[in-house]
């Protein structure tokens with residue numbers, strides 16, 4: 162059974178089957194709704210049902226409360242239409258890059274910290290993956306599982322892709338990265354995905370906040386902006402528990418030569434770190450320095466709780482307009498619902 166979905170305020174329409182998510186139906190038909198994890202965990206695909214009935218799927222109440230549901234709130238990556246619908250959702254510009262499924266060869270593996278591997282992937286000769294700085298790919302595993310990883314390099318030489326992979330012990334893919342993976346291995350990937358990318362149509366100053374390997378897409382954004390000689394003021398805050406978590410510190414410090422402000426923040430510095438820099442939560446350090454974000458654009462990437470706290474506090478306390486907050490939360494991705502093109 163299929164239903165007609167009308168997006169407000171754009172009035173774009175598309176058709177959704179009763180057994181597919183509204184997000185998947187929209188993306189399949191070229192309506193670019195924002196999304197992140199594709200799994201109901203990050204809240205980036207939040208929209209409002211103005212008329213009609215949806216089935217919400219298994220959305221945790223800390224991402225979408227009962228009150229929000231009662232007021233029409235829905236996570237479009239999980240919600241399925243039960244009737245024709247009118248939904249209010251922010252739509253992204255038509256700029257939509259082709260999602261490809263490609264093989265890639267592991268070109269280089271670099272252990273940057275005990276639990277962080279930098280992977281460089283090379284695409285087959287003549288193949289390119291066009292992407293926007295900040296987007297992610299999915300590694301396609303045997304048996305149909307997929308795992309999301311942000312591209313850490315700026316688009317440009319897009320035959321070589323960089324990933325920053327944190328080891329989750331017991332994890333299907335990252336265990337493999339830290340034990341059996343070797344250079345010249347072949348992986349399969351799909352991409353690009355996601356609506357976390359640099360908004361180049363804005364001239365607002367940017368605050369960029371990364372937790373751990375959340376640096377990867379922030380690095381892509383910053384390196385792209387440097388390469389484009391962007392005049393926008395930029396401040397990067399990178400947080401970890403200990404100094405070892407800041408696995409590319411010398412490289413990030415070099416951005417200061419391009420006029421970018423950089424602040425490292427540790428939440429639990431080890432005695433051996435001899436840390437005299439900023440401590441505490443990374444987004445709290447940024448809030449202390451930028452109590453008024455009403456004229457900023459903010460990009461945040463890291464764990465789910467970090468992204469949720471940043472969204473709440475920047476919008477709630479620092480006057481950041483909600484539509485100037487962009488984030489990817491690194492949710493554990495046991496399943497992905499984002500469609501893959503052939």
Ligand SMILES: Cc1cc2nc3c(=O)[nH]c(=O)nc-3n(C[C@H](O)[C@H](O)[C@H](O)COP(=O)(O)OP(=O)(O)OC[C@H]3O[C@@H](n4cnc5c(N)ncnc54)[C@H](O)[C@@H]3O)c2cc1C
Nearest residue numbers: 198309310311326327329331332333334335374491493494
């Ligand atoms: C948009 C996006 C971009 C991302 N980008 C990055 C990135 O650039 N770098 C990065 O490091 N991460 C990134 N992530 C996070 C990454 O995709 C996840 O951490 C991913 O799940 C790791 O895959 P895995 O196969 O190793 O672990 P999984 O198999 O997914 O397991 C993850 C953890 O859960 C545990 N686990 C597995 N099964 C169960 C179970 N049944 N019950 C309880 N526990 C279980 C495992 O032991 C492990 O500790 C991103 C996530 C998203 C959504």
